[in-house]
């Protein structure tokens with residue numbers, strides 16, 4: 540099964556993708572985690588991405604598209620995977636469609652975690668104060684607001700993109716973590 544988890548920063552995508560990975564053996568592929576690993580390891584990709592990520596902008600499409608293209612071909616992905624944080628704009632979604640078509644594959648579903656935008660800003664501010672000085676250079680109020688703006692402008696249009704393809708499923712992301720997991724499992728018939 541090939542899934543995309545879609546939702547703004549603070550919606551709980553990563554938490555839910557991890558739970559689905561644990562419960563159902565799908566591999567969680569978080570481009571954010573992979574890029575942070577590249578930054579920590581000081582690779583060429585990491586050097587390119589570091590500053591862009593710290594301010595909350597998107598790293599270039601070709602960088603993330605090639606990361607995903609390589610990663611999804613590794614043996615542990617054979618049973619399926621959850622894309623968490625990718626695609627983040629229409630160009631990336633088109634590149635993903637092309638990549639899968641070339642492999643004779645397709646997406647099973649795109650799961651949208653719906654969260655009230657008004658709540659997000661306060662969740663984000665709480666997270667920024669809790670994680671200040673922590674491992675993520677982009678968990679400060681300014682970069683988090685930027686990530687939210689980038690989401691609204693570039694990533695939210697994917698809801699329509701996948702809606703038109705009839706593979707979009709939306710779940711209320713405002714409930715408790717357990718309730719959201721249960722809703723996701725029901726929506727995806729897992």
Ligand code: ADP
Pocket residue numbers: 547548549570571572574591592593595596597598599600603623624625626627631677686
């Ligand atoms: P969050 O969902 O909390 O905003 P992520 O861990 O998914 O955070 O991403 C952190 C940062 O990594 C993004 O702000 C961006 O700079 C970079 N990034 C992650 N995925 C992508 C992507 N698909 N395209 C471009 N940049 C990305």
